[in-house]
Amino acid sequence: MTITIRQATIYDLQAIQNANLHNLPENYMLKYYMYHILSWPQASYVATTTDLSTYEHDEEAQTVDKYSQKKIDESKTDPSYANPKEKVVGYILGKMEDDPNPEDKTPHGHVTSISVIRTYRRMGIAEKLMRQSLYSLCECYGAKYVSLHVRVSNRAALHLYRDTLQFTVLKIEKSYYADKEDAYSMKKELVLEELVPSLFQKSEFVDDFEKDLLSDEED
Numbered sequence: 001m002t003i004t005i006r007q008a009t010i011y012d013l014q015a016i017q018n019a020n021l022h023n024l025p026e027n028y029m030l031k032y033y034m035y036h037i038l039s040w041p042q043a044s045y046v047a048t049t050t051d052l053s054t055y056e057h058d059e060e061a062q063t064v065d066k067y068s069q070k071k072i073d074e075s076k077t078d079p080s081y082a083n084p085k086e087k088v089v090g091y092i093l094g095k096m097e098d099d100p101n102p103e104d105k106t107p108h109g110h111v112t113s114i115s116v117i118r119t120y121r122r123m124g125i126a127e128k129l130m131r132q133s134l135y136s137l138c139e140c141y142g143a144k145y146v147s148l149h150v151r152v153s154n155r156a157a158l159h160l161y162r163d164t165l166q167f168t169v170l171k172i173e174k175s176y177y178a179d180k181e182d183a184y185s186m187k188k189e190l191v192l193e194e195l196v197p198s199l200f201q202k203s204e205f206v207d208d209f210e211k212d213l214l215s216d217e218e219d
């Protein structure tokens with residue numbers, strides 16, 4: 001199955017909101033997603049697949065129109081499709097700190113939200129989304145560090161941040177969430193050379209950014 005990580009655009013807003021509603025209790029108005037994408041276009045990404053036939057384009061599961069009895073193309077009814085052939089399976093929403101009176105004036109980024117739809121979890125998609133966003137926050141917006149909050153009970157996300165990506169826990173914020181659960185406030189210092197996404201590619205091919213790949217193809 002092929003998964004593509006690409007920059008999020010306003011055409012993905014509905015799919016992002018849909019994934020957010022299905023995966024997290026922290027939900028936002030559509031304009032807040034739009035604010036991220038328009039203000040810091042390089043900070044938010046989506047993971048998509050066009051490989052639908054092999055994985056979950058289940059003939060049996062297709063909806064049938066009540067009157068005509070014709071099968072309805074699920075890309076027209078399922079909000080997770082960014083376009084008829086591309087399904088959004090995960091997203092990350094990132095931003096720069098834009099509080100006019102921040103506690104810390106050092107330019108820094110913030111991960112507002114990340115999620116991967118259930119059937120696509122544990123494939124490394126969230127790690128890739130995070131690495132891409134952290135790299136861009138540092139390279140494009142000069143972020144010196146990035147911060148985020150996570151529920152103390154969220155083992156999967158905590159593993160991702162603390163163990164995979166080496167975020168550190170700054171403090172516990174009591175009753176941070178609407179349901180009064182505590183949050184870990186976490187932070188990671190950003191060093192551009194250490195964030196280059198190709199460093200974390202698990203395949204053998206690593207782009208050294210020096211060879212002209214197209215001219216190699218022609219040879």
Ligand SMILES: CC(C)(COP(=O)(O)OP(=O)(O)OC[C@H]1O[C@@H](n2cnc3c(N)ncnc32)[C@H](O)[C@@H]1OP(=O)(O)O)[C@@H](O)C(=O)NCCC(=O)NCCS
Binds near residue numbers: 150159163
């Ligand atoms: C948290 C979440 C985004 C992880 O997505 P994912 O694509 O499954 O994560 P990855 O496959 O990239 O895994 C990254 C690491 O976390 C680990 N991990 C993932 N799910 C895990 C789980 N349920 N329990 C323990 N570790 C887990 C993976 O093993 C991997 O560790 P490794 O680097 O040691 O191999 C996903 O579970 C999710 O969408 N959860 C609901 C939304 C959410 O909680 N978002 C975070 C809000 S702060």
